[in-house]
Amino acid sequence: MGYESRTQAIYQITEREPIFAEPPSRLEDIWAVDVFSLSKMKQCLPKGVFKSLKKTIQAGEQLDVSISDMVASAMKDWAISRGASYYAHVFYPMTNATAEKHDGFVSIQSDGSAISEFAGKLLVQGEPDGSSFPNGGIRSTFEARGYTAWDVTSPAYLMETDNGVTLCIPTVFISWTGEALDKKTPLLRSINAMNKAATKVLKLLGHSDVAPVNSSCGAEQEYFLVDAHFANSRPDLLLAGRTLFGKPPAKGQQFDDHYFGAIPERVQVFMQDVEKKMYRLGIPAKTRHNEVAPGQFEIAPFFEAANVASDHQQLTMTLLRQTAKKHGFVCLLHEKPFAGINGSGKHVNWSVGNETQGNLLDPGDSPHENAQFLVFCAAVIRGVHKFGPLMRAVIANASNDHRLGANEAPPAIMSVYLGSQLETLFNQIAKGDMSDNYSHKGEMQIGVDTLPPLSKDAGDRNRTSPFAFTGNRFEFRAVGSGQSVSGPLIALNTMLADSLNFIGDLLETELEKGTEQNAAILSVLKEIMQKHGAVIFGGDGYSAEWHKMAVEERGLANLPTTAEALPCLKEKYIEELFESTGVLSPVELESRYEVYSEQYVLSIEVEAKLVIDIAKTSIYPAAMRHLADIAGTVAGLEEMGISLAPDNIKTVAELTNSMMSKVAKLSSAIEKEDFGNTEEHMKYCAKTLRPMMDSVREDVDALESEVADDLWPLPTYQEMLFIK
Structure with a gap:
């Protein structure tokens, strides 16, 4: 009987023996101990080999394949010393999930004996089945060959479970015919395209020393925890990830008493266990707290380079699910597992920068005097206005459709929130006026003698905006909890590359005509804001007035369902965007439409x-x-x-x-x-x-x-x- 199952579950939960947190380890003692990091490479590789590998990782130079045997041998020795007997090429197919093929460090000799062996060719390239993963028609079932290739820019690591240790090597996944079958290949291409475009613009702005430009990502991961006894009695949770039935309880989130409240003891033990594993893998978990809905929580990391952040995000989802089982929970990453209360997002905080010019989206104390910031921020604004439907398409799936548009999730209309200071500034630019008459950062007097004045940001935040500027980065709030961050990052990087190419060409033309640099910059910014400023909106994204204004007056797309959003990938201008930047070929783009539509x-x-x-x-x-x-x-x-x-x-x-x-x-x-x-x-x-x-x-x-x-x-x- 169902009720007997429910009462038994409640008994098991309330009478369960508590799992106590292990004594905390010093961060310095466990940080990245399971990662084959640069410091470990330096210790075990010849100086010349390490120097060559470091150039590939940090400067983006092509890998010297001749060093692969030495790197593979050192990597194998390190992994075996830690208990590993298998290695896995880890890749990210078009499923939002992680895939891996395990192979042993074993080589049979002519006399029948066996030795541990890991050659460079095995490190650099692997061959899983290429037809059994979603490919959108790129490969037929009888054409099965696919390749994984070592991504040197993302470090190898050890995945330790109760059943053993495996050396995991991040890779790309491509077909025998050369098309990308994964999410990492186009991400790396988008970073490359954005770097080329950004470097050109920075040089036009007067910089002679320009380090490689990369995007950065910090993804806030929201999730629900449900006791496994309950989840296992819900076929909908087990197979669909959400409750298909369920009336709201008398008390939900209306009291706002769960948000940032005291973390339940059992949940905190789970969180600490997850964080310890993350630290061992070099994942910079920084924040944990109760989210708005009862049973909902969040973990957020520091910023990292986009490619590494994407890998770490996949690992984070894996660790959350695996560790939840140990603690008697099921971790739900569905965007809307419960009706009537907040769903779960994955706010992707995105910025761009390099070692020589720093964060290119940092306005500083005087944004009106910061030409570098104004140019890059204007490029983002142009990208969102021109390619807003693409942004909607890359976060489109059946589960996120339930979440968007309510309970603090942004609407499906893509707009940009800048805050009052920057919105005023860019409106002035559109008029050709750069007078300094807008708000600055200030101080708040609390009215309590013992408290110091608090610094006040120049603008407030807007929780209904899908794409909001938050001080020195943009926060893509529409991304779903269970989604890979690679798709959004690919879109943002590619859109930015296109806008920077456009700006670079305009600036170059103006400067060649003899226009003074500041005048040339203002001319380009004015043109962009006059054409694309309609995407800037600082009001209530939920209001009916905005929905009407956005579509009828500003010409923005409102695509509430995945069925309406995904066909945007078939539009000619989207195809030209990806083809011109070299991020996705028309065949690869079409395959993604087919895969995501089928899903x-x-x-x-x-x-x-x-x-x-x-x-x-x-x-x-x-x-x-x-x-x-x-x-x-x-x-x-x-x-x-x-x-x-x-x-x-x-x-x-x-x-x-x-x-x-x-x-x-x-x-x-x-x-x-x-x-x-x-x-x-x-x-x-x-x-x-x-x-x-x-x-x-x-x-x-x-x-x-x-x-x-x-x-x-x-x-x-x-x-x-x-x-x-």
């Missing part, structure tokens, strides 16, 4: 089937038992001369009939197959299947309020969110 359709179909199964095999029997029990009780009372008017019987019967009628219609609807194309299939899922599923849910959630609690088969929101 969207499959996700909706899985959820629809779960709705049908749970309604028929769990909810319907519970409702019928309830009706039988009540009917029997009423009949017994009537025999004793006691008359009742059980309205509950009528309500439950009507809701049950309605639910089963809707289930039958949904069952027929998911059988439809005659779609003209992928886009038509996606629209059918969004406009037909999703509403039908929501309609079934309305009846089920209403039944949960009527059926006797001791008959209800599924763990409730109240139990899952509040019992830890």
Whole structure:
């Protein structure tokens, strides 16, 4: 019985033996001990080999393959000394997940003996199956060859579990025909394209010494924790990652008492365990706290180079899920696992910079005098205005559609929030006026003698903006919790590269005409702001007025569903963007559209089937038992001369009939197959299947309020969110 399962789960949770945190280790003693870092390479590699490898890692020079044998041997010896007997080429297919193929350090000799061996060619290149991963038609099933290639810029590391240690080597994943089958290859290409464009602009601005320019990323990871006893009794959580049914509890997040509250003891032990593993892997976890929704939490790292940050983000998701099991939790990274309360995002804090010019998106104390900042910020504004639909497409999936547009998640309209100071400044630039009459940073007087004055930023924050400037970086708030950050980073880097190429060409033309540098810069900035300033918005992103203004007056795209967003990848100007920068070929871009479209359709179909199964095999029997029990009780009372008017019987019967009628219609609807194309299939899922599923849910959630609690088969929101 469902209720027995629920009560047993509650007993197991409340009576469980606590897991105590291990004594904390000094950060200096554990930091990056499981990483084959530059310092470890320096200790075990010949000086010339290390110097060559360092140039590849830090300056972007091509890898000298002749040193690979020595690097592989040193890497193997280090890994074996730490207990590893296998190595894995780790790559990131187009699934938001991590893939790895394990091979042993074993070589059989002619006399039948075995030795540990790891040659340079095995380090540099591997060969997993290239057809069984999503590829969007690039490879047929019978054409299976694919290659992994060592990404030297991201360090190898040891992944230690209770069952052993594996040397993990970050790689790219490409097909036999040379197309990218992964998320890392285009990310590296986008960094390269952005570096070339940024270097040209910096030199036009007068810099002669320009180090390689890279983007940086710090991804705030939100997640839910649900006790495994509850999660294992919810087929929807196990297979879809979210609850397809569940009425809101009387108390949700309306009191705002969970946000930044005292972290539950059991959760804090889990967090500390995760952080220790992250530190050992060199992942700079910095912040942990309760998020807004009950049962929701967040972990956030320091900034890192985009490629390494992307790898570390994938590792973070893996560690959260693995460690949760040890502590009796299931970690939910779905964007909206519970209806009616906040969903989970992954705010991607993004900036660009280098060692010689620093953070190129840092306005300093006088942004109106900082030409470097103004140029790069204007380039971002142009990119968001011109390629906003692309930004929406790279964060589009079935789960994020549930989250966007409410409960502190930004709307699907891509706009830029700059803050009052910078918005005023860029509005002045559009008019050709650079007078200094806008707000500066200041101080706040608290009115308490013992407290010092607090510094006040020049602008406030806007939690409804999908892309907000937050002091020295932009925060892409629309990215979903379970998504890879590579897609958003690829889009942002590529958009910036395109804008910088555009600005570089304009500046070059102006300077060649003899225009004074400051006048040339102002002329270019004025043109950009007049054409693209419509994307700047500092108001309430949820308001109906903004939605109307954005579309009708400013010409911005409103793409609320994945079915509407993904087709943007087929637009000619998006294809030209990626092809001109060398980030994705037309074939590679089309493959991504096909892969992500298929994943969207499959996700909706899985959820629809779960709705049908749970309604028929769990909810319907519970409702019928309830009706039988009540009917029997009423009949017994009537025999004793006691008359009742059980309205509950009528309500439950009507809701049950309605639910089963809707289930039958949904069952027929998911059988439809005659779609003209992928886009038509996606629209059918969004406009037909999703509403039908929501309609079934309305009846089920209403039944949960009527059926006797001791008959209800599924763990409730109240139990899952509040019992830890």
